[in-house]
Amino acid sequence: MYANIEHELRLYREYANQLSKGNPMTALTIEITDDRMEQLKEKAAKLGITPEELVRAGIEELLMQSDMSLKAAIDHVLTKNTELYRRLS
DSSP states (O other), X not given: OOHHHHHHHHHHHHHHXXXXXXXXXXXXXXXXXXXXXXXXXXXXXXXXXXXXXXXXXXXXXXXXXXXXXXXXXXXXXXXXXXXXXXXXX
């Protein structure tokens, strides 16, 4: 089930190791709910990585997507949840 993700994470680790050599790194602090943190820890543990590595991989994935595919994904989510957003406003 996670074979593809594990392969991508191995590639990401290699990429991150190369990137960090000689490149300055910046720390980022975010706030998430305790529930989300627990989910993040569980998912990372299943993949055999740290929560930080999982978040870093997600950021890399997002930044590597083309602007058009990102816009399409955002449009899809917004369209799918239009009624929910209307009720919440």
